[in-house]
Amino acid sequence: MTTELSPDALTEVLARARQDYQDLTARGLSLNLTRGKPAPEQLDLSEELLNLPLGVHTSADGTDVRNYGGLQGLPELREIFAEVLQVPAGQLLAAGNSSLELMHDCLVHALLGVLPGATSRWVEQERIAFLCPVPGYDRHFALCERFGIDMIPVPMTAEGPDMDVVEQLVAEDPTVKGIWCVPKYSNPDGACYSDATVARLASMNTAAPDFRIFWDNAYATHHLTEEPVEIADLLAACDEAGNPDRAFVFGSSSKITMAGAGVAFFGSSTANLKWLLGHNAKRSIGPDKVNQLRHVQFLRDADGVRGHMERQRALLQPKFEAVARILEAELGGTGLATWTAPRGGYFVTLQVPDGCAKEVVRRATEAGIALTPAGATHPYGNDPRDAVIRIAPSYPSLPELEQALEGLAVCVRLVGYEQQAR
């Protein structure tokens, strides 16, 4: 990635970078690119939700949504998201405001209960390991770490995880019980799993009979171009391959309607759904169905979701374009960085020279630009090359974002040239 510079040229660009960084810190910025958090304008798109439900408080099947019950969630809400998440409505569970909670709880129930296909509770086994495509989502890794589940990094490719590596690991090691996947517009590198990857995941031989794919389809409808990416239907592929219980599909409306007050989903085989419902029945007397009815009235159907996501795109696309424009203007041709051009999702991955990511983040933080900690994209926070930085452009306003990116580029130049000068 590095372009050769003459000593004189290096001295010059380094001096300029140092001056720019000094100017940057003098501006006293306070900007935040840490989390994939919707901007207030995005939340405003769902303002109508706050005045719903109108009139009725009964669901299509006559249930009073205000009262207890309805563990699987409103059927009409599940109908809407069945298409979005590629899960038949009957195999979908609609829950509260967080798919992360559902992932957490699936791990808990697998640890403390017996999964379909398992011979014992995971907690009774010597070792449990998950494959973690890297770069990946820090909150997935945090769940594994919290439960003592070993994490095995697997390199990502443009088509998803390196399936040669995945197939070998799952075939030979029965302690490998799962893999984390963000199959569309992946967090953070924007990759979309190819049909071949999905087919191989569905049909590969696993030494563990209770192997599960945690399919976090967080960005199923979160397109950033006019040509939405379609991915293959994992649940159907698993079923066809004779591994019907392999897939746990997750999704939510957190980045569709309201991040803190959306609805989340779990979809899987009938056996897995029954397993989760059985555990949920001990834990709860049903999800917040009033909020589910609000979502039904607001989104109406899968077309309604698509129309809403077009309005989201109108707000987000300019921000991602700004990121690409500024990175190209400030770092293009320097050889100091490469970055992704995602077709959807919430993140841009910036790759800096090996050994520079932590220092870039430190310098940016010092200059008032908060970034996700370098390494967060890897299990145990350990990016062995120290090269990946995740940029979350959604929350700041466009002018703030531009300032932050310009500042970040200064930090990359500073740290990159300092490294070359050493």
Next chain:
Amino acid sequence: MTTELSPDALTEVLARARQDYQDLTARGLSLNLTRGKPAPEQLDLSEELLNLPLGVHTSADGTDVRNYGGLQGLPELREIFAEVLQVPAGQLLAAGNSSLELMHDCLVHALLGVLPGATSRWVEQERIAFLCPVPGYDRHFALCERFGIDMIPVPMTAEGPDMDVVEQLVAEDPTVKGIWCVPKYSNPDGACYSDATVARLASMNTAAPDFRIFWDNAYATHHLTEEPVEIADLLAACDEAGNPDRAFVFGSSSKITMAGAGVAFFGSSTANLKWLLGHNAKRSIGPDKVNQLRHVQFLRDADGVRGHMERQRALLQPKFEAVARILEAELGGTGLATWTAPRGGYFVTLQVPDGCAKEVVRRATEAGIALTPAGATHPYGNDPRDAVIRIAPSYPSLPELEQALEGLAVCVRLVGYEQQAR
């Protein structure tokens, strides 16, 4: 409890009971007394909630409630319930729609994490046991059963669990890690813990250093008379007794506002709160703060809660009076039953002759009157005397409730006299 009847008299009352039962089944009733579920009229009292929040979507501290974050829940909501639940707002956590979920999760985190004061995770220990005052709440028992936690029944008295028994069990057995308590208007017998009981719970010596009182204060403001019962402040008592981490306090608005769309609370010591927040931080990016703000705008303050509960009482009190009136009219003087006269809460406990409860429930079910299964009030569904039936009068309309109680009384007479005639 049994009154002596002459053989002739018994023949006569039994014949009448059989005729009444035949008439009852002929009516083709379909009535339900199974669960402590609010009636639609009770939910209507909170109709205004459905059109909130109005105007603002920021909390007192400036947080946009629509977005991620705010793991501990809105401070202004915690302020309202601090008084209701006898927990300082700073030590209270406001969550989603179910305190049962919080109890479940506390067990999960104690099993899979290390509680303050514990030497290891519970899951690593040979045996974990909980004391279960009986009669008690079947969902507490179901949680223990699901996690393989042994349940040790402890008799209830009018002042709470028999503390002589409790003190002895916790003092000598380090595997006894907890006790389930519904301290006010207990489920199902309506008992209220005396100050002496609270003091003894707070100060007793426990062999387990990580012993916890699961204080399910579900009916804190759910009075049925004009003289609200006050109970002692367990959290303060534990603190004063030098056992600050002993109490886990739970509560919710499920039977205040909307059963399926309320807000739930956990309150404890700072150490315990930090422990739970740490685990929650892995599981979630915050509760539904929009619904929390709705509750703030609707209830306003602790006085608002009290005023609202007066309106609830106006709907519930006549139902409990009907239960007492009909049981007295139909079963008074027969020697076949005794029943509680609760001063709050959601249940009446009906005690029938030993060996009759299951059969009464079976006969009632056959006649179209659904009751909570006999035994549900005891661990493992096992009421050794087979004598306790839980009546939940809240959900049916008053005429339906009257029909159901009259029918139930017929079943008690039928089964009771049949037993005497054997």
